[in-house]
Amino acid sequence: SSGINAEYGDAASTSDHVTLITGNRYRALDSLYEREFREHLSSGKLSVWHRAFSRDEVREEGGESWRYVQDVIRGSPGPELVKEITENVASVFVCGDAKGLAAGVWEALIEGLELHTGRSREESEWYLKEMRTVKRYCENIWS
DSSP: OOTHHHHHOOGGGGOSOOEEEEEESOTTTOOTTHHHHHHHHHHTSOOEEEEEESSSOOBOTTSOBOSSHHHHHHSTTHHHHHHHHHTSOOOEEEEEEIIIIIHHHHHHHHHHHHHHHOOOHHHHHHHHHHHHHTTSEEEEEEO
16 A cells, blocks of 8 residues: 555544645645545545645635645634534544644644633643543654
8 A cells, every 4th residue: 555545544444524634835736645635535535625835825615725734723614623523532633843733733723622612721722632642632743
């Protein structure tokens, strides 16, 4: 097996709903797994794919434009993502830069938990830390 399944396994096989958020610099240049992601969308292994491009102004369906992964979490997909995490016991896998991406995603999820569940900041941080403890929040990050 090659490509994304070889790197991360077939996570989609354990869930009915799989949301993928990818962040790249340029749509035209950074499409390493695009064919595979589109195939997974077509087959139903992947339910939703949101893309953010930090150097392009690219509008997704619905007219939203996201520069970074954390912008997607703060945007219109945010309430559904929080619902998946809190009600449907979804897991979160973060892969990327520790200072920018990982820290930004962590903060955006805390904000989303506060906004969409009514938890305090402390409760939201605790919730994510617990997710990390039980391996529902996994990171493959670098500096």
